[in-house]
Structure formats: structure tokens, C-alpha cells
Amino acid sequence: MLEMKNIKKSFGKVEVLRGVDLEVRAGEVHALLGENGAGKSTLMKVLCGIISASAGTIRIDGEECAFANYDAAIAAGVGIVFQEFSLIPYLSAVENMFLARELRNRFGLLDRRAMRKRAQEILQQLDVDVPLNAPVSRLSVAEQQFVEIAKALSLDARILVLDEPTATLTPTEVERLFKVIRELRRKGVAIVFISHHLEEIFQICDRITVLRDGDYIGTCDVADVNNDTLVEMMVGRRIEQSFPPKLEILAETDIVLDVEAVQLKRGGPVSSFALRRGEIIGFAGLVGSGRSETAMALLGAFPGATCRMKLEGKDVKFTEPADALAAGIGLLPESRKEQGLITSFSILRNISINNYGKYRKNHWFIDLKKELACTQKAMRQVSVKATGPNDRLDTLSGGNQQKVVVARWINHDMKILIFDEPTRGIDVGAKAEIYQLMRELTKQGCSIIMISSELPEVLGMSDRVCVFRGGGIVATVEGEDITSEKIMTHATTGRQDHAA
Amino acid sequence: MPHDTTLNSPEKARKSGGLNIAQVLHSPLVLPLAGLIVVSILMGLASENFFSVSNIMNVLRQVSINGILAVGMTFVILTGGIDLSVGAVMALSGTICAGLVVNMGLPGAVGLAGGMLVGVVFGLFNGALVAWGRMPAIIVTLATMGVARGLGLIYSGGYPISGLPPWMSWFGIGRIGIVPVPVILMFVIYVIAWVLLQRTPFGRHVYSIGGNETAARLSGVKTQWIKLAIYTISGLTSALAAVILTGRLMSGQPNAGVGFELDAIAAVVLGGTAIAGGRGLIFGTLIGAVLLGILNNGLNLMGINPYLQDVIKGFIILLAIYIGREWR
Numbered sequence: 005m006l007e008m009k010n011i012k013k014s015f016g017k018v019e020v021l022r023g024v025d026l027e028v029r030a031g032e033v034h035a036l037l038g039e040n041g042a043g044k045s046t047l048m049k050v051l052c053g054i055i056s057a058s059a060g061t062i063r064i065d066g067e068e069c070a071f072a073n074y075d076a077a078i079a080a081g082v083g084i085v086f087q088e089f090s091l092i093p094y095l096s097a098v099e100n101m102f103l104a105r106e107l108r109n110r111f112g113l114l115d116r117r118a119m120r121k122r123a124q125e126i127l128q129q130l131d132v133d134v135p136l137n138a139p140v141s142r143l144s145v146a147e148q149q150f151v152e153i154a155k156a157l158s159l160d161a162r163i164l165v166l167d168e169p170t171a172t173l174t175p176t177e178v179e180r181l182f183k184v185i186r187e188l189r190r191k192g193v194a195i196v197f198i199s200h201h202l203e204e205i206f207q208i209c210d211r212i213t214v215l216r217d218g219d220y221i222g223t224c225d226v227a228d229v230n231n232d233t234l235v236e237m238m239v240g241r242r243i244e245q246s247f248p249p250k251l252e253i254l255a256e257t258d259i260v261l262d263v264e265a266v267q268l269k270r271g272g273p274v275s276s277f278a279l280r281r282g283e284i285i286g287f288a289g290l291v292g293s294g295r296s297e298t299a300m301a302l303l304g305a306f307p308g309a310t311c312r313m314k315l316e317g318k319d320v321k322f323t324e325p326a327d328a329l330a331a332g333i334g335l336l337p338e339s340r341k342e343q344g345l346i347t348s349f350s351i352l353r354n355i356s357i358n359n360y361g362k363y364r365k366n367h368w369f370i371d372l373k374k375e376l377a378c379t380q381k382a383m384r385q386v387s388v389k390a391t392g393p394n395d396r397l398d399t400l401s402g403g404n405q406q407k408v409v410v411a412r413w414i415n416h417d418m419k420i421l422i423f424d425e426p427t428r429g430i431d432v433g434a435k436a437e438i439y440q441l442m443r444e445l446t447k448q449g450c451s452i453i454m455i456s457s458e459l460p461e462v463l464g465m466s467d468r469v470c471v472f473r474g475g476g477i478v479a480t481v482e483g484e485d486i487t488s489e490k491i492m493t494h495a496t497t498g499r500q501d502h503a504a
Numbered sequence: 505m506p507h508d509t510t511l512n513s514p515e516k517a518r519k520s521g522g523l524n525i526a527q528v529l530h531s532p533l534v535l536p537l538a539g540l541i542v543v544s545i546l547m548g549l550a551s552e553n554f555f556s557v558s559n560i561m562n563v564l565r566q567v568s569i570n571g572i573l574a575v576g577m578t579f580v581i582l583t584g585g586i587d588l589s590v591g592a593v594m595a596l597s598g599t600i601c602a603g604l605v606v607n608m609g610l611p612g613a614v615g616l617a618g619g620m621l622v623g624v625v626f627g628l629f630n631g632a633l634v635a636w637g638r639m640p641a642i643i644v645t646l647a648t649m650g651v652a653r654g655l656g657l658i659y660s661g662g663y664p665i666s667g668l669p670p671w672m673s674w675f676g677i678g679r680i681g682i683v684p685v686p687v688i689l690m691f692v693i694y695v696i697a698w699v700l701l702q703r704t705p706f707g708r709h710v711y712s713i714g715g716n717e718t719a720a721r722l723s724g725v726k727t728q729w730i731k732l733a734i735y736t737i738s739g740l741t742s743a744l745a746a747v748i749l750t751g752r753l754m755s756g757q758p759n760a761g762v763g764f765e766l767d768a769i770a771a772v773v774l775g776g777t778a779i780a781g782g783r784g785l786i787f788g789t790l791i792g793a794v795l796l797g798i799l800n801n802g803l804n805l806m807g808i809n810p811y812l813q814d815v816i817k818g819f820i821i822l823l824a825i826y827i828g829r830e831w832r
């Protein structure tokens with residue numbers, strides 16, 4: 005159905021696609037795999053007419069086509085779920101879904117009822133409950149992800165591209181999305197699926213195309229590969245995907261942060277937990293269960309929340325993240341584009357933003373040499389792929405942008421780091437390095453709160469896990485009890501005791 | 505080694521950190537500078553007087569007030585804000601300064617300090633309302649523009665206050681060698697501003713607020729304090745401009761500076777600073793201010809009808825911004 009041949013693309017002198025082929029059949033889910041910066045998103049943008057290729061041909065149903073823009077691609081039946089969302093923050097979910105494709109009534113006015121109805125239908129298919137009228141900027145990242153997916157589904161495309169749609173979804177929601185994908189496959193839609201979660205590939209995909217550094221490596225059936233061969237195709241070598249060993253946290257280790265009560269809104273559930281020195285606490289739960297909001301509330305960055313806590317035995321209250329930073333608590337926010345990065349700035353400026361304490365000269369000034377050196381070190385530690393520290397963030401691939409947000413925090417002497425989806429969109433190899441870094445940090449006495457939708461990550465990294473449901477912590481599990489079954493039952497029903 | 509594609513080796517970085525042609529061409533200063541050169545050449549062709557040392561000094565002297573106001577405006581616009589009160593605050597500051605000296609018989613230095621204080625107070629007020637009051641800068645400063653203008657008129661009864669000690673004219677028309685004092689003052693302020701913006705964490709934080717305020721705040725930038733500081737800087741530069749104005753006119757003029765905020769904004773934007781914030785260079789603003797000054801001067805030398813001059817300037821600004829649009 006879709007055939008892309010010998011696609012080439014360069015940005016300036018950098019060649020990011022060097023003759024890539026992709027062939028997708030009707031009624032198949034085709035995985036597009038590769039490390040961060042391999043060129044997956046770029047290839048898909050070429051397909052959708054968002055950027056133009058330097059060379060190569062695209063055929064749909066045997067007919068050659070080159071779209072001048074995304075609108076033309078949509079008209080030809082191509083839809084895409086963007087890795088970096090394409091939502092307008094101040095518009096509602098419905099308005100976003102039908103942006104520039106508004107339904108009209110007899111009088112040529114907006115048919116708001118019809119749009120709402122259609123939006124509801126689509127979201128119902130996905131089995132999610134997303135507020136339809138609130139501006140999307142108020143929605144959580146996962147909810148935004150669903151709006152972005154729904155937006156693409158509303159196009160009724162024959163060829164649908166999903167660029168890392170599952171990066172922030174929890175297993176339950178991923179399953180719902182897969183149900184819809186299977187349904188589309190049955191209807192004969194050709195689907196391109198991009199993800200760094202290999203287990204998902206085996207669950208849903210039929211065939212696989214692998215890119216490495218802009219080169220076409222090959223295409224094969226899912227049945228013919230296993231996890232290891234796949235990784236080898238992607239990375240060019242074997243990787244022991246494993247979590248660094250957990251540290252022994254003794255019960256008498258002193259408590260760094262004692263959260264006595266945190267409440268997201270008046271009348272909501274009140275949660276409490278304590279974080280020991282050198283410990284990693286995982287926050288697990290479904291989308292909308294209040295994990296990120298709780299993290300923000302600790303820093304005083306969630307309006308309407310109340311929080312009572314002790315930092316190293318002293319009562320503290322923050323009204324601004326800057327206060328928290330001064331006290332030794334840092335946040336890596338959930339949404340890199342909106343909350344984490346300044347995408348029009350260079351890598352250097354983005355990493356430096358809260359690191360100036362380390363490279364002062366005469367107290368007032370920046371030591372530019374040291375700044376450059378520190379930045380390069382941090383970039384190496386998380387292996388950012390870029391031409392140099394002065395590259396603008398918006399020329400980096402999604403995963404590499406995420407690494408920059410991580411890099412900002414790794415050389416701080418923080419007491420506590422709150423990592424919200426730290427590995428969102430990061431490939432298998434780099435992920436292992438980040439896990440290693442996190443363990444290093446805890447060895448140096450830093451404590452970490454890790455919010456993650458990826459269950460294996462929660463299981464592999466957390467010394468304890470707080471499970472969230474309905475805006476508060478419903479259970480805390482540790483040691484042997486950290487299993488996916490236990491966490492999922494707490495997260496969904498909370499009636500584990502009865503079920504067991 | 506994992507990720508052998510990671511290209512951040514030292515040589516690479518030195519290359520991208522040092523100067524190379526591509527980077528120079530992409531500097532936001534290129535376009536304003538090109539504009540400045542083109543306009544200067546045109547003016548030079550049109551009037552042979554244009555390139556004389558005395559005329560150049562004259563242009564720079566005329567530019568100095570707007571140039572100084574535009575420094576504060578650059579800080580504000582870099583954070584994505586705007587300050588419409590600069591012209592009115594300048595007038596009030598000059599009026600109070602003259603009032604303290606003439607009406608109350610205080611020494612000139614006290615008058616100058618009083619003028620500065622007016623600027624700082626208005627800046628703090630603007631900044632506090634924008635930062636903690638979470639009000640839009642354009643509305644806040646529109647209101648304080650009215651307040652400052654009104655206070656000046658009330659205090660002076662609408663008349664200029666003259667009778668300042670003669671030494672104060674040094675700030676307006678004095679010279680060191682052949683260079684007018686206000687020009688030197690302006691350059692000093694630009695250098696300080698450049699150091700602040702490019703060499704201190706404060707400057708980086710200013711940019712980051714304009715780039716993405718949420719991200720800046722969540723990474724620990726004290727966004728509210730920074731905003732307070734930049735509006736205060738703008739108030740302060742208004743007061744410094746008032747010193748030159750007062751020295752030149754040898755009086756406090758409550759009606760001075762009407763519309764100066766627009767010239768300051770024009771200088772900032774012509775200098776390549778993004779009106780949405782986050783991007784721009786202070787020396788771009790200087791170029792923008794000089795460019796505007798040359799236009800004024802040249803059109804005058806050519807003897808063009810003043811009303812027509814405004815029309816021409818307006819279109820030149822539009823043209824400049826149109827060209828600059830796709831550049832970055």
C-alpha cells in the first residue's frame with residue numbers, strides 16, 4: 005500500500021537519512037525501530053509532507069506522490085500522531101481535534117454538537133475519559149497524548165503513523181490503544197508504529213523495519229526475531245538490558261523528606277510518605293492518578309494543593325520551584341516541550357539553566373570555559389547525539405531532547421531529585437546508562453522519586469513503590485512485594501486483598 | 505564505546521564555539537548591521553554633510569536618549585514583556601529632579617538622586633504588578649504611563665520648571681574631547697547591559713523566561729524576582745535618560761517624551777530582538793536606535809516634510825521587520 009524508496013534527507017551538512025526504504029501493506033502494523041536520532045521521526049515527516057526529502061520516491065497504492073504539506077497528505081489519507089504533540093495549548097480537546105477541519109452546520113457555522121459527539125465517540129473507542137472542554141494545557145501529558153491520538157483517528161486515515169504514542173502511557177492504557185489499533189488493522193488500515201518499548205513490538209506488530217543512524221538496516225517479520233537480535237540490529241552490538249543492582253537501604257537510614265500530608269485539592273485524598281537517604285521511590289499508577297500533580301505540589305508548583313512536610317527534620321514549605329532548588333530539591337518535569345526545555349535555545353543554555361552555581365567567576369559572572377566543559381561532560385554522560393553543545397534543541401530527535409533534560413540534573417548536589425518519566429522516548433541503550441546514573445546519584449546520597457508509566461522500570465529501579473489512584477497514594481509496597489500484579493491491582497481496583 | 509556517533513568531542517565543540525563564517529552569518533546582528541550600512545550609504549549619497557565627524561557626533565547625541573530608553577526596553581522585551589511607561593517616567597523623573605532643585609532649593613546631586621528614585625519606584629511598581637500580580641505587562645505599563653504623566657503635570661502645574669544650576673547642562677550638552685557626554689553615557693550603559701545579559705546568570709535567566717517561562721520556573725529560575733529586576737532596570741534607564749534630557753533642556757519638562765516608548769520599541773525590534781522574547785542582542789538595539797536616528801537626521805537634512813518623514817519611517821520599519829522575519 006505504502007512504498008517509500010531510497011529516501012534521503014540532509015539538514016545543512018548533516019545527512020540524517022541515507023537511502024531508506026519502507027514498505028507497509030494494508031492491514032498490517034509495521035514497526036519502525038532505531039536508536040534515538042536514527043531518523044524515524046524524520047522519515048515519517050517526509051511521508052506526511054512536513055519536510056521534503058532530498059531524494060527518493062513515495063508511492064501510495066502504486067501511485068507516486070510527494071506531498072507539499074501535511075494537508076495534502078491528509079487529503080490522500082495519511083494521518084500521523086506526532087512525537088512532539090501538535091496541540092494548541094489554549095484550545096480544548098475538541099477544538100484541537102477538529103482544528104482546520106471544523107465540522108459545519110447548514111449555515112456554515114461551527115457545528116459544535118457534531119464535533120463534540122464525534123470526539124466523544126473516538127475517545128470512547130480508546131476507552132479513556134478526557135475532559136473535552138478544558139484547555140489541553142491543563143491536561144496531563146498522557147491525556148494530551150490521547151487527544152493527539154484521537155486527532156489522528158478523526159482523520160479516518162488509510163495510512164496511520166504513530167510516533168511513540170505509548171511513551172507516557174501505562175500498560176492499561178497501552179492495551180486500550182492496542183485494541184483500537186487491532187480494530188484498524190482489521191479494517192485494512194496500514195499502520196506505522198514507532199516505540200522504544202520492544203515488548204510492545206512483539207505484542208502488536210507484524211513486520212519490522214530497522215534504521216541505524218540514517219541507514220536502512222533491514223525489514224523482517226516479527227516472528228523471525230527475538231529481543232536480542234532486534235537490539236543488535238538497532239544498535240549494532242549486544243546490550244545487556246538490565247537494571248543496576250539495588251542498594252541495601254536499612255530501615256534505620258535517616259529520612260530525608262517526610263511528607264506528612266499532601267492534598268491536591270480540598271476534599272481530595274490526603275497522602276503521606278517518607279523518603280530515606282539514597283533511596284529510590286517509584287510512583288506508579290494510571291494516567292490521571294495524581295502522580296505528577298503530587299510531585300508538583302511538593303515543590304509548591306501545583307496551585308490549590310496543600311502540603312505539609314519535613315526536610316531533614318525541619319518543616320519546609322515551598323511556594324516556588326526556586327525555593328525548592330535552594331533547599332536541594334530538583335524536578336525533572338513530565339513534559340519536556342512545555343515544562344522542561346526551551347526549544348529555541350542551544351543545548352548548552354538548556355543544561356546550564358540551573359547549573360550556574362557551579363561555574364561562577366568572581367561570584368557574579370559566568371565562567372564560560374567551565375560552562376562549556378561541564379556541559380560537554382554532562383552531554384557525554386547521557387550520550388546526547390548532536391553536532392555540538394551549540395545545537396538548537398529543536399534540531400535534536402525526541403529522545404535526545406529528553407537526554408538534555410536529564411543532563412541538567414545529574415551534576416547537581418541535590419538532596420532529592422524528582423524524575424517524572426525520565427526515560428520517556430529514550431532508546432534501550434541510553435536507558436541503561438541513565439539507570440546507572442541514577443544509581444550513582446543515590447550512592448552519593450541523593451534520594452530519588454521516580455514517576456514512571458513503564459512498569460519494568462518501576463520494578464527494576466524502585467526500592468519502594470507508592471501506588472496512586474484517584475489523586476492519592478493507596479498503597480506502598482517494598483521488597484519482595486514489588487511485582488507487576490500487586491502494583492496493577494492496587495492501581496486499578498485496590499481490592500487486592502479480596503482478590504487474593 | 506557506546507554511541508560512537510556522539511559528536512561532542514573537544515575539537516568539534518571548539519569549532520562550534522569559536523567563530524566561523526556560517527555562524528557569523530547567522531548572528532542576529534548581521535541584518536540590523538546591514539540595514540545600518542545601507543541606510544548610511546544612502547544618506548551619505550544624498551547629503552555630503554552626512555559623513556562629517558560633527559554630523560555623526562550630532563546624530564549619536566540625538567540618539568542617546570532613545571538609545572538609553574531602549575536598553576531597559578530590551579531587557580523587558582527579552583522576557584516577553586513590554587514597558588509602555590518609559591517616556592512618561594522619564595518626563596516625571598526629570599520634572600521631580602528639577603522641582604527638588606528649583607522649588608525646594610536642594611543641591612543638584614539630591615535632585616538627580618530624587619529623579620533616579622522616581623524611575624526605580626515606578627520600575628518596582630510595574631515589576632511587582634507583572635510578577636506577583638500576574639497582570640499583563642502591556643496593561644500594567646499603560647496604566648502606569650498615565651499615572652506618571654499625570655503626576656508630573658500635577659506637580660508642575662503643567663509648566664516647565666527651569667532655573668537649574670549651570671553645571672547640570674554638562675549631562676546634556678557637555679563634551680569630553682569631541683565626544684558628547686550623553687553619547688559616552690549611552691555607551692557605558694550599553695556595555696554594562698551587555699555584561700549583565702551575556703556574562704551573568706541573571707542575563708541567561710532573562711532570556712530563559714522569554715524562551716519558555718514554565719520551563720524556566722520549573723528548573724528553578726526565580727522568574728518573579730527576575731521580572732521585578734528587569735522592570736526596575738527599565739525604570740532606571742528611563743531616569744538616566746531623564747538626566748540627559750534635563751541637562752539638555754536645562755529644565756524639568758512634564759510634557760516631554762510623549763511617544764518615546766514607541767521609538768524605544770522600534771529600536772529594539774529593528775535591532776533583531778524577537779518581540780515574543782527569548783532572542784536578541786543588546787548591541788542590536790544600539791544599532792536599531794542609531795538606524796532610527798540616522799533616518800531622522802537624514803530625512804531632516806534632505807528637507808523632507810516632517811509629516812511625510814513619519815510615514816517613511818513607518819514603512820521602513822515594516823520593511824525591515826519583513827526582511828528579518830524569515831532570517832532566523
Ligand SMILES: Nc1ncnc2c1ncn2[C@@H]1O[C@H](COP(=O)(O)OP(=O)(O)OP(=O)(O)O)[C@@H](O)[C@H]1O
Nearest residue numbers: 015020040041042043044045046399400401402403
Ligand atoms: N531541523 C533539523 N535540523 C538539523 N538536524 C535535525 C533536524 N531535525 C532532526 N535532525 C537530526 O536528524 C536526526 C534524526 O532525527 P529524528 O527525530 O528523525 O530521530 P528519531 O529516530 O525519531 O529519534 P527518537 O527516537 O529520539 O525520536 C537527529 O540526529 C537530529 O539531530
Ligand SMILES: [Mg+2]
Nearest residue numbers: 045087401402
Ligand atoms: Mg522521533
